[in-house]
Amino acid sequence: MAEKSGADILVECLVDLGVEVVFGYPGGAVLPIYDALYNHPTIRHVLVRHEQGATHMAEGYARSTGKPGVVLVTSGPGATNAVTGITDALLDSIPMVVITGQVPTQLIGTDAFQEADTVGITRHCSKHNYLVKDPAKLAGVVHEAFHIATTGRPGPVVVDIPKNVQIATAPYARPELKVHASYRPQTKADAAAIDAAVEMLAAAERPVLYTGGGVINSGPQASALLRELAALTGAPVTSTLMGLGAFPASSDQWLGMLGMHGTYEANWAMNQADLILCIGARFDDRVTGRLDAFAPNSRKIHIDIDRSSINKTVDVDLPVVADVGSALDDMIALWKQRGHQQQDLSDWWSRIAQWRAKRSLSYPETGPEIMPQRAIADLYQACMSTGRDVIITTEVGQHQMWAAQHFGFEAPNKWLTSGGLGTMGYGFPAAIGAQMGNPDSITICIAGDASIQMNIQELGTATQYRLPVKIFILNNEYMGMVRQWQELTYESRYSNSYSESLPDFVKLGEAYGWTGIRIEGPEDLESGIRQMLDTAGPVIVDCRVAKLSNCFPMIPSGAAHTDMLLDPNQIAGIMSDEAKALV
Amino acid sequence: MHIQEELSQRHVLSLTVSNEAGILARIAGLFTARGYNIDSLTVADITDDHAISRITIVTGGPPKVIDQIIAQLDRLVPVHKVTDLTDAGPFVERELALVKVAGTGEDRIEALRLADVFRAKVVDTTIESFIFELTGTTEKVDNFVALMRQIGLVEVGRTGVVGLMRGKEAN
Numbered sequence: 001m002a003e004k005s006g007a008d009i010l011v012e013c014l015v016d017l018g019v020e021v022v023f024g025y026p027g028g029a030v031l032p033i034y035d036a037l038y039n040h041p042t043i044r045h046v047l048v049r050h051e052q053g054a055t056h057m058a059e060g061y062a063r064s065t066g067k068p069g070v071v072l073v074t075s076g077p078g079a080t081n082a083v084t085g086i087t088d089a090l091l092d093s094i095p096m097v098v099i100t101g102q103v104p105t106q107l108i109g110t111d112a113f114q115e116a117d118t119v120g121i122t123r124h125c126s127k128h129n130y131l132v133k134d135p136a137k138l139a140g141v142v143h144e145a146f147h148i149a150t151t152g153r154p155g156p157v158v159v160d161i162p163k164n165v166q167i168a169t170a171p172y173a174r175p176e177l178k179v180h181a182s183y184r185p186q187t188k189a190d191a192a193a194i195d196a197a198v199e200m201l202a203a204a205e206r207p208v209l210y211t212g213g214g215v216i217n218s219g220p221q222a223s224a225l226l227r228e229l230a231a232l233t234g235a236p237v238t239s240t241l242m243g244l245g246a247f248p249a250s251s252d253q254w255l256g257m258l259g260m261h262g263t264y265e266a267n268w269a270m271n272q273a274d275l276i277l278c279i280g281a282r283f284d285d286r287v288t289g290r291l292d293a294f295a296p297n298s299r300k301i302h303i304d305i306d307r308s309s310i311n312k313t314v315d316v317d318l319p320v321v322a323d324v325g326s327a328l329d330d331m332i333a334l335w336k337q338r339g340h341q342q343q344d345l346s347d348w349w350s351r352i353a354q355w356r357a358k359r360s361l362s363y364p365e366t367g368p369e370i371m372p373q374r375a376i377a378d379l380y381q382a383c384m385s386t387g388r389d390v391i392i393t394t395e396v397g398q399h400q401m402w403a404a405q406h407f408g409f410e411a412p413n414k415w416l417t418s419g420g421l422g423t424m425g426y427g428f429p430a431a432i433g434a435q436m437g438n439p440d441s442i443t444i445c446i447a448g449d450a451s452i453q454m455n456i457q458e459l460g461t462a463t464q465y466r467l468p469v470k471i472f473i474l475n476n477e478y479m480g481m482v483r484q485w486q487e488l489t490y491e492s493r494y495s496n497s498y499s500e501s502l503p504d505f506v507k508l509g510e511a512y513g514w515t516g517i518r519i520e521g522p523e524d525l526e527s528g529i530r531q532m533l534d535t536a537g538p539v540i541v542d543c544r545v546a547k548l549s550n551c552f553p554m555i556p557s558g559a560a561h562t563d564m565l566l567d568p569n570q571i572a573g574i575m576s577d578e579a580k581a582l583v
Numbered sequence: 584m585h586i587q588e589e590l591s592q593r594h595v596l597s598l599t600v601s602n603e604a605g606i607l608a609r610i611a612g613l614f615t616a617r618g619y620n621i622d623s624l625t626v627a628d629i630t631d632d633h634a635i636s637r638i639t640i641v642t643g644g645p646p647k648v649i650d651q652i653i654a655q656l657d658r659l660v661p662v663h664k665v666t667d668l669t670d671a672g673p674f675v676e677r678e679l680a681l682v683k684v685a686g687t688g689e690d691r692i693e694a695l696r697l698a699d700v701f702r703a704k705v706v707d708t709t710i711e712s713f714i715f716e717l718t719g720t721t722e723k724v725d726n727f728v729a730l731m732r733q734i735g736l737v738e739v740g741r742t743g744v745v746g747l748m749r750g751k752e753a754n
């Protein structure tokens with residue numbers, strides 16, 4: 001058999017695995033791989049400006065297309081710069097394969113130039129990782145890495161390849177897919193668990209479907225099945241931040257997002273439910289609030305592909321270890337087979353109507369400034385009116401929560417946000433990655449003035465690849481969420497939360513060949529948004545919004561769902577040490 | 584405000600894992616990263632082709648934490664199987680200790696007498712010292728060491744616990 005170099009074997013594997021795009025940055029320890037990619041006919045390489053950008057682009061690409069994102073970076077700083085994005089992908093279960101260069105095997109452990117212990121550093125922030133010391137093992141490892149990244153609970157997998165292994169040769173044949181010795185995630189639920197789940201759901205008088213990112217990860221068919229189950233049961237549906245879009249926001253059964261900045265009706269429904277069916281969510285602390293007061297009178301069913309997510313923080317009555325799509329399919333089939341009819345949920349819905357009447361997402365519009373919520377609502381309306389596919393990404397902070405609250409999502413894979421790790425600097429590169437995977441969609445990063453600066457260097461990447469990404473900055477000249485917590489907890493001592501020395505975002509965009517638009521006041525809002533959407537190329541919008549608006553409703557840390565704050569007048573400005581100690 | 588400690592139960596976990604580089608770091612790191620305790624950890628390969636190792640971990644925590652530890656270990660890619668010996672039924676656990684004791688006269692004779700009671704073997708001796716080899720449960724080793732301390736304990740080496748389920752089945 002003809003021998004190939006490790007670098008050629010790697011590229012051959014990527015082609016065999018159907019990889020179309022690689023996000024990366026060259027350096028000494030990956031030069032052989034870059035040479036193998038030079039003028040490669042099928043793999044498109046996106047040259048980023050910073051390796052963290054590459055990881056978030058891969059995440060955006062993966063989340064919007066359902067395919068794994070691929071990253072290629074050099075040893076040492078290349079790998080360490082990727083660590084935040086790898087951790088982000090782990091917390092949000094995003095399929096990603098990160099190829100890192102390493103110093104040659106004989107130099108490992110000698111503190112060689114650009115050496116870092118990449119497998120050591122990424123061991124606990126990746127789903128799995130490998131150091132490949134033999135080119136003959138490379139193909140098997142790369143195929144296994146993609147298998148592990150994309151199956152079970154998806155996540156990032158790191159493959160560290162020393163430079164001499166990229167150059168040394170070995171015979172190459174496309175590896176056979178064989179059953180893994182130890183990694184065999186359970187995707188099909190136990191029949192007894194499905195049976196019990198269906199009976200509990202059929203008997204429930206106050207059910208809630210509590211859905212999460214697992215529905216998105218399971219694929220579009222899982223969203224379709226969720227809609228079918230909701231229609232069969234008539235139950236209200238709420239979702240975590242990560243699950244938005246799996247169930248249409250326009251449905252009468254939609255309660256809105258739950259949790260810390262969720263709606264009044266979603267959180268009260270969780271609190272008063274007699275049955276919670278958790279589908280691909282993980283009872284995160286942003287969702288549960290105070291644990292001992294969380295959904296106190298309900299029985300709970302938890303469908304999750306990862307057994308370690310079940311009973312981690314909240315004890316459930318019925319665990320269902322399975323892929324969400326598979327479990328929903330089984331439940332729907334059994335529901336129909338048993339001839340179950342919808343319960344009369346009219347009492348339940350009338351209570352929900354009372355909570356909805358609080359209109360918890362309303363906001364005052366009296367001042368001369370643009371309210372940030374209004375900016376999002378108008379952006380949503382304008383996007384709808386284009387009739388085009390729209391993908392929204394966000395950074396992290398108040399703007400993220402306002403986007404989650406005021407932008408309606410009808411379909412999965414259209415909402416990309418950093419939920420678990422809460423990574424400022426995620427949204428803009430994620431938008432570039434999403435645009436690469438969805439060239440015909442309008443891709444908009446909703447950002448804050450502080451977050452956008454965390455990966456602002458990627459403006460050049462979008463310019464280079466002619467990606468018509470839009471950045472919509474809600475500029476209040478603050479790290480708004482930090483400032484909001486300082487108001488809540490530290491009597492408004494704004495320690496380092498003011499965005500001093502902001503750049504002129506319009507000129508900054510123009511310097512990179514972008515169109516820059518500034519929206520100063522309510523009279524410019526509609527036209528500015530329309531101009532952004534009508535511009536063919538990349539656009540950065542500096543939308544000046546009310547500086548001191550806060551994100552409501554809010555469940556303060558350590559509080560129960562029933563202790564929700566609906567408006568700023570309820571803020572006391574101080575908290576107990578126990579509450580302060582929570583994140 | 585003060586940090587509250589939770590009540591803890593001792594559990595012996597037995598894992599089979601692929602014998603690959605970094606597996607021990609992966610498991611030890613999981614325990615530190617998630618704030619679990621390790622009382623002892625032993626590892627050695629157990630198959631002819633050196634492909635599989637058995638790791639025995641003695642840990643402690645409330646039942647919910649033990650459940651989490653098992654689930655977290657189980658989802659590591661190179662982990663084949665995790666068995667909670669403490670919960671799974673009757674099992675045998677042993678550790679081996681080397682115990683060095685120095686003394687003369689009556690102390691020396693008493694040390695030998697106690698060693699006999701504990702079925703410890705003498706594996707090294709000088710005119711003024713013994714090294715005893717002892718196997719048994721952690722409690723038995725603890726008791727022996729406590730007695731030797733009164734006679735003239737110099738130092739102790741312990742392997743940590745290994746364990747297997749009783750009965751004819753493999754687990």
